[in-house]
Amino acid sequence: MLYAVGRRAGEPLTRKFIRRYGRWLLLRETDLDKVNRLFTRYGKAIILFGHLIPGVRSLVSLPAGMSRMPLSHFALFTLLGAGARVTLQTITGALLGRHWPQLILVIEEFEWLVYLLIAAALAVGLLKIGWAVRSRLANPKTVEVD
Numbered sequence: 001m002l003y004a005v006g007r008r009a010g011e012p013l014t015r016k017f018i019r020r021y022g023r024w025l026l027l028r029e030t031d032l033d034k035v036n037r038l039f040t041r042y043g044k045a046i047i048l049f050g051h052l053i054p055g056v057r058s059l060v061s062l063p064a065g066m067s068r069m070p071l072s073h074f075a076l077f078t079l080l081g082a083g084a085r086v087t088l089q090t091i092t093g094a095l096l097g098r099h100w101p102q103l104i105l106v107i108e109e110f111e112w113l114v115y116l117l118i119a120a121a122l123a124v125g126l127l128k129i130g131w132a133v134r135s136r137l138a139n140p141k142t143v144e145v146d
């Protein structure tokens with residue numbers, strides 16, 4: 001879907017959308033810039049290997065569409081990348097499945113750390129939102145009326 005959006009909207013409209021609504025999707029224009037640079041530098045390989053990296057796997061579709069990469073190439077590299085990811089996940093699941101009782105013990109031992117990290121991330125996010133709101137209230141934009 002993001003490939004189609006990138007192809008149809010192009011870069012200017014995609015940037016405008018991200019500027020306007022990106023914060024709700026946890027996207028910034030700098031994220032698009034980074035992915036564009038990666039796509040320019042590595043091309044088809046970033047689509048292939050990008051599917052192994054959470055977050056990147058979705059964003060690589062935008063520059064592929066914006067650059068008008070042929071759909072057949074995009075589909076092939078997406079299929080290969082997603083296939084590799086699913087294969088790795090399946091093999092990992094099969095290997096860990098035999099040792100699930102031991103794995104649960106380890107997970108339970110570090111469960112508190114995961115909760116602590118989630119709480120810290122939420123606190124940082126709320127602080128950032130608070131600072132942004134405070135900054136906007138302290139420096140309102142002036143609008144000139146003719």
